Amino acid sequence: MMSSSDNGATGVGGLQERFINAQRQYQQLLDRVTPFVLYRWLGTAGLFAVFMLRILFAQGWYIVCYAHAIYLLNLLLAFLQPKFDPSLQEDLLADEIEGGGEDAGASLPSQRDDEFRPFVRRLPEWKFWLSATRATVLALFCTFSEMFDVPVYWPILVVYFLVLFALTMRRQIQHMIKYKYIPFDIGRKARYGSH
Incomplete structure (x- = not known):
C-alpha cells in the first residue's frame, strides 16, 4: 500500500515530466519554423490583425493596445540599433587618446579600410519575431479579461503614440546618418568576378 507522501511525489513528478515534454515540443x-522567415512574419502579421480586429469590434482594451504598441516600438528600435553603439565607442576612444593609454594609436577601421564589418544587431531578427509574437498572443489573451479594459479616451493615446514614434524614429535615423550605417542588407550584395 502506498503512503500519501509517495502519491504526492508521484503526482509532482508526473506534472514536472509533462511540463518538460511540453517545453520540448514547443x-x-x-526549430521547425526557424528557416521560414517570410511565413513566420506573415503569421505574426495575421495574429496582429486578429488582435486589432478584436480591439476595433469590442470597442475597448485601448490601454492593452497602447502598451502592446509601445513594446513593439521598443523591439523595433533594438532591431534597428547596432549591438555596439558607435557613439559609445567614439567616447571611449577619445578618452583613451586623451589619457595617453597604450592603445592611443589604435583605432577602429575607417571607411578607407577594405575590411568588411557586417551589421550586428542589438536584437536579432529571430528574437524580434519571437518577442513580437509572444507579446501579440499575450495582448490578445488580455482582451478576454474585463480587468484590463480600463476606460480611456483612445484618440489621445493614438496621438501620443504617433508623436512618440515620429520623434523616436527621427532620432534613430539621425543616429544612422551620423555614424553611416544601414541596418538592412537589401540591394547591397557583394558581387565577385569581373564586370
Whole structure:
C-alpha cells in the first residue's frame, strides 16, 4: 500500500515530466519554423490583425493596445540599433587618446579600410519575431479579461503614440546618418568576378 507522501511525489513528478515534454515540443516547433522567415512574419502579421480586429469590434482594451504598441516600438528600435553603439565607442576612444593609454594609436577601421564589418544587431531578427509574437498572443489573451479594459479616451493615446514614434524614429535615423550605417542588407550584395 502506498503512503500519501509517495502519491504526492508521484503526482509532482508526473506534472514536472509533462511540463518538460511540453517545453520540448514547443522547442521542436520553434526549430521547425526557424528557416521560414517570410511565413513566420506573415503569421505574426495575421495574429496582429486578429488582435486589432478584436480591439476595433469590442470597442475597448485601448490601454492593452497602447502598451502592446509601445513594446513593439521598443523591439523595433533594438532591431534597428547596432549591438555596439558607435557613439559609445567614439567616447571611449577619445578618452583613451586623451589619457595617453597604450592603445592611443589604435583605432577602429575607417571607411578607407577594405575590411568588411557586417551589421550586428542589438536584437536579432529571430528574437524580434519571437518577442513580437509572444507579446501579440499575450495582448490578445488580455482582451478576454474585463480587468484590463480600463476606460480611456483612445484618440489621445493614438496621438501620443504617433508623436512618440515620429520623434523616436527621427532620432534613430539621425543616429544612422551620423555614424553611416544601414541596418538592412537589401540591394547591397557583394558581387565577385569581373564586370
